[in-house]
Amino acid sequence: MDWIHGLVNGIGQVYFQDRLWSGILILFGVFWADWKLGLYAVIGSFVALLTAYGLGAEVSLLNSGLYGFNAVLTILAVGAVFSTKNILVPVTGIIASVLTVLITAGVDTWLVPYGLPTLTMPFVLCTWLFLAARKVLPRI
Structure with missing residues (x-):
């Protein structure tokens, strides 16, 4: 497992880039746009790596x-x-990232036999779920 490549490539794959240097440049651009967005992107990619690795995903x-x-997109x-300027917003973003990995594994299992x-x-799906939950439970 190459944690640095996995982390940076997770961010680069948002723009269909699978090379380390293109991922670093994209991450630099996201940090340039807003440091908070860059931090969220790194956290989302790291949480996804940990979750998928913990579930035994293919290296x-x-x-x-x-x-x-x-x-990364979900967080x-x-x-x-x-965001609604709530202190729990970063926590809900991290939970949404974990849930996205689970949904990815499930959807992969469902679609791969059909070649899709x-x-x-x-x-x-995960973003819709959390936006709908925020309408019902505005404190999250």
Whole structure:
């Protein structure tokens, strides 16, 4: 397991880049846009790596960042873009990232036998779930 490549490639895969240097440049650009977004991107990719590794995901998929990019998108949406200035928003972003990895594994299992890619379906499903939960429970 190459943790640095997995972390950076998880961020680079948001833009379909699977090389270390392109991921570093994308991460630099995200930090340049807003340091908080860059921090969220790193946390989301790291949480996805830990979750997928803990669940026994294939190491080649972890190194290429294929579990990280949906988690990065989800933590940016739930934790940063749609924030309500609540102290629990970063925590909900991290929980959403963990849930995105679980949804990714489930959707992969469901679609791979048909030859269909998962793409960003886990990000969309998890973000919808957390946005709907925020409407019902506004304190999260």
